[in-house]
Amino acid sequence: MSNIRSSITKDHENSISHNQSYQHDNASTTSLDSESNLNVESHHPTYSHEVPLELTSVSELAATRQLSKIQSRRSSIVSKVVSNRNNVVDASGEEEEGEEVDNDLEAALTKVQSISKDERFNRFSHRTKVICVIIASMSGFLSPLSSLAFLPAVPEIADRFNTTGEIINVSSAVYCVFMSISPTIFSPCSDIYGRRNTFLVCTFMFIVCTALVAVSQNLAMFFVFRSLTALFGTSFFSIGAHIIGDLYIPVERATYMAWIVSGGQIGTSLGSVGGGIIVTYTSWRVIFWVLCGIGAGMFLLAFFYLPETCYETKHSVILKEIQKDDPKRKFVFIPFNPLKIIAVLKYPNLSIDGFITIALVFNMYNLLTPIRYVVDPRFGLTKPIFSGLFYLAPGLGYLLGSFFGGRWADYVVRQYIKKRGRRVPEDRLRQTLIPLGIIYPTSILIYGWSIEKEKGGMAVPIIFMFFSGIAQTCVFPASNTYCVDSMPELGGDAIGSSYFTRYIAAAVSSATCLRSIQSIGVGWTCTIGAFVLWLGLLCALVLIYFGERMRIKALIRYGKRSPEDYPPPKS
Numbered sequence: 312m313s314n315i316r317s318s319i320t321k322d323h324e325n326s327i328s329h330n331q332s333y334q335h336d337n338a339s340t341t342s343l344d345s346e347s348n349l350n351v352e353s354h355h356p357t358y359s360h361e362v363p364l365e366l367t368s369v370s371e372l373a374a375t376r377q378l379s380k381i382q383s384r385r386s387s388i389v390s391k392v393v394s395n396r397n398n399v400v401d402a403s404g405e406e407e408e409g410e411e412v413d414n415d416l417e418a419a420l421t422k423v424q425s426i427s428k429d430e431r432f433n434r435f436s437h438r439t440k441v442i443c444v445i446i447a448s449m450s451g452f453l454s455p456l457s458s459l460a461f462l463p464a465v466p467e468i469a470d471r472f473n474t475t476g477e478i479i480n481v482s483s484a485v486y487c488v489f490m491s492i493s494p495t496i497f498s499p500c501s502d503i504y505g506r507r508n509t510f511l512v513c514t515f516m517f518i519v520c521t522a523l524v525a526v527s528q529n530l531a532m533f534f535v536f537r538s539l540t541a542l543f544g545t546s547f548f549s550i551g552a553h554i555i556g557d558l559y560i561p562v563e564r565a566t567y568m569a570w571i572v573s574g575g576q577i578g579t580s581l582g583s584v585g586g587g588i589i590v591t592y593t594s595w596r597v598i599f600w601v602l603c604g605i606g607a608g609m610f611l612l613a614f615f616y617l618p619e620t621c622y623e624t625k626h627s628v629i630l631k632e633i634q635k636d637d638p639k640r641k642f643v644f645i646p647f648n649p650l651k652i653i654a655v656l657k658y659p660n661l662s663i664d665g666f667i668t669i670a671l672v673f674n675m676y677n678l679l680t681p682i683r684y685v686v687d688p689r690f691g692l693t694k695p696i697f698s699g700l701f702y703l704a705p706g707l708g709y710l711l712g713s714f715f716g717g718r719w720a721d722y723v724v725r726q727y728i729k730k731r732g733r734r735v736p737e738d739r740l741r742q743t744l745i746p747l748g749i750i751y752p753t754s755i756l757i758y759g760w761s762i763e764k765e766k767g768g769m770a771v772p773i774i775f776m777f778f779s780g781i782a783q784t785c786v787f788p789a790s791n792t793y794c795v796d797s798m799p800e801l802g803g804d805a806i807g808s809s810y811f812t813r814y815i816a817a818a819v820s821s822a823t824c825l826r827s828i829q830s831i832g833v834g835w836t837c838t839i840g841a842f843v844l845w846l847g848l849l850c851a852l853v854l855i856y857f858g859e860r861m862r863i864k865a866l867i868r869y870g871k872r873s874p875e876d877y878p879p880p881k882s
Contacts, residue, residue: 431622432560439618440558444570446617447551450510450609451574452582453517453602454544457537458486460582460598463683463699464590471595472530480680480825482534487676487818489541491811495649497546498807501553503645504626507619510550514613517543518606525599540602545814548575552806556795557620562724565739565792569717572787573710581706583679587699652807658869660797660862661805663850664740665812667747667790670847671783672813674755674840676820678705678779684825685833689762690769704773708780716742716785720792736797737858740851743786748848751782752841759837793854797862800871 435443461468465479472479501509520539527533551571559567589597626645633640656662683698692698720739727738754775761771794806827836854861866872 432558434622435558435618435620442616443554443558443618443620444567446609446612447547447554448570448574449612450514450547451551451571452578453514453547453606453609454490454541455575455578456582456585456605457517457521457540457544457599457602458483458490458582460586460602461595463583463587463696464595464598465683467590467595468533472533474530476684477825478530481822482537483676483680484818484822485534485538486541487814487821489538490545490817491814492649493542493545493814494549494807494810495652496542498549498553498652498804498810499647499649501550501621502802503624503647505619505621505624506550506554506557507613507617509546510613510617511610513543513546513550514606514610518603518610521599521602521606525596525603545810549807549810552791552795554620557622561734561736561792561796562721562728564795565717565720565724565788567717568792568795569713569784569788572717572784572791573713581702583682583702584699584706587696587702591694591696591699652804652811655801655804655808656812658798658801658862658865660854660858660865661794661808662812663854663858664790664793665809666850667743667786667847668809668813669816670747670843670850671751671786671790673816673820673843674751674779675783676817677824677836677840678755678758678776680821681825681828681833685762685828686772689765701773701776704776705780705783708777708782709784712746712781712784713788715781716746717788717792719785720789735859736793737854737862739789739793739796740855740858742789743851744848744855746782746785747844747851751779751786752844754779754782755837755844756841759840760834763832763834797858798866798871800866 465476469476469479497509497513517540520536520543523536524533524540527536548571551574552568555564555567555571585601586595586598589595589601626643629645630640630643633643656665679702682701686692686698686701720742723742724734724739727741728734731738758772758775758779761767761775791806791809794809798805824836827839863872867874
C-alpha cells in the first residue's frame with residue numbers, strides 16, 4: 312500500500328512537470344487531472360500505513376494517464392496529416408520550411424491514409440468489420456420501426472384509448488424527445504463501458520419496453536413505455552457511428568456511415584408499410600409484438616457476432632489499475648454527466664452542422680407523420696394498407712440516397728485532397744449543396760401544393776416523395792461523418808450532440824404538423840419546410856467557406872489544441 316501511495320505522489324509530480332504537453336487533451340481529462348491533483352495534495356502530508364487508500368484517487372489518476380496517452384497519440388497522427396498549405400509538419404512538430412506539398416492524387420492519398428497503419432484500424436479482419444457494420448445498420452431499423460410503424464394505425468389506437476389522432480401524434484413528439492435524450496446517456500456509456508456491452512443492454516431493454524407497449528391498458532401506459540422504447544432504441548444510431556469510427560479511417564467513413572443511415576431510413580418506410588398491412592388485417596398490438604421479435608433477433612446476432620470495437624474503454628483503464636490492489640474486482644461504476652453532450656454545442660461548427668440535420672428531420676416528420684390525414688381524403692382511400700403504401704416512395708429514395716450519398720461524399724473528399732494536398736473535413740459538405748438547396752426543397756414544395764390544389768393525381772406526390780427521400784439521405788452520411796471527423800478530440804460527444812438536436816426537431820415537427828396542416832393547409836406547411844431547408848443550405852455554405860478556421864479557433868479557445876499543435880491555414 313505504501314508503494315502505491317508513493318507511485319501516486321510520483322505521478323502527481325510528473326503530471327505537474329509535463330503540464331504543458333497535455334494542453335490539447337480533452338476537457339474531461341483536464342478536469343479529472345485537477346481533481347486528482349487536489350486529492351493528492353490534501354493527503355500527501357499524512358501518508359502512512361494507517362491511512363486508507365482511496366480507490367477513486369487511483370482510478371482517476373489511471374484514467375488521466377491512459378486517456379492522455381490515447382489523446383496524445385491521436386493528436387500526433389492528426390497533426391501529421393493536417394499541415395500548412397505550403398509546409399508540412401515533421402514528427403517533432405516543427406515546420407520544415409520550403410518543402411512543398413505534392414498535389415499528385417496518389418501521393419496525397421498516401422499521406423492521408425498513413426493513418427491506416429495505426430493498429431486501431433487493423434485489429435479486425437475485413438469479414439469481421441463487415442459483420443459489425445451489418446449488425447450496426449440493422450439495429451438502426453428498431454427505433455424508426457417503433458416510431459413510425461404505428462402511424463397507419465393512429466386512428467385505431469385513438470379509438471381504443473378514447474382520444475384523438477392529434478393526442479396520439481403528441482405521443483410521437485414525446486417519443487422524439489426521448490430519442491434526443493438517448494445519445495446524451497448511451498453515447499458516453501459506450502465510451503466508458505464499450506460498444507458491445509452498451510449495445511446488448513439497450514437491445515434487451517428495448518425488447519422489454521416494446522412488449523409492455525403491446526399490452527398497454529391505458530393511454531398513460533402507452534405513452535410511458537413508448538417513450539422508453541425511444542430511449543433505448545435510438546442509442547443504436549450513436550453506437551453505430553462510434554463503431555464506424557473505431558473500424559475505418561476518415562476517407563472511408565462516409566461510405567460505411569451510409570449503412571447506418573440506410574438502416575434507419577429503410578426502417579422508417581418499411582415499418583409504416585408493415586404497420587398499414589398489420590392494422591388492416593389484425594390488431595395494432597401485433598405491430599409491437601413483431602418489433603419484439605425483431606429486437607430479439609438483433610440481440611442474438613450482437614451477442615454471438617459483435618466484438619468490442621472500442622480500442623480501449625475508460626472502464627478497462629480504471630479497472631486495470633484498481634485490480635493491482637484488488638485482483639478480484641470485476642466492475643467499477645464510473646459516473647458521467649449526460650449534459651456534457653449538450654455542452655459541446657458551444658463549438659460553432661457542431662451547432663451549425665446540427666441545424667443542417669434539424670432541417671432534414673423537421674421536413675421528414677412533417678412529410679411522414681400526417682400521411683393518413685392528408686393522403687386519405689385527397690384520394691378517397693379507405694383502408695390503412697393503401698395509405699401505408701405511400702411510405703414506400705420515400706423509403707426507396709432513402710435506400711438509394713444513403714448509399715449513393717456516402718460514396719459521393721468520400722469521392723468529394725478525395726478530389727479536394729488532390730487539390731489541397733491534405734484532408735479538410737469541411738470539404739465533404741460540398742456534396743450536400745445540390746440535394747439540400749435544390750432537390751429536397753423543390754420536391755417538398757411540389758408535393759405539398761399538388762395535394763393542396765388537387766393537381767396531378769397520385770403520381771406527382773409519389774414521385775416527389777421519392778426524390779425527397781434521395782435528397783435527404785444524400786446529406787445525412789456527409790453530415791454524420793463530419794461530426795466524427797472534424798473534432799476527434801471530443802470523441803463520441805460530437806455525433807451525440809447531432810442526434811440530440813435532430814430529434815428535438817422531430818419532436819417539434821411531430822407535435823405541430825397536423826395542427827399546421829389544419830390551420831394553413833399542406834401547401835403552406837411544406838413552404839415553411841422548404842425555407843427551413845434553405846437555411847440549412849446557408850449553414851452548409853458557412854461551414855464550407857469558414858468552417859476550418861472556426862473549428863481550429865474553437866479547439867484552441869477551449870483548450871483542446873494549442874496553436875503549435877494545429878496551426879490555422881494561411882489565408
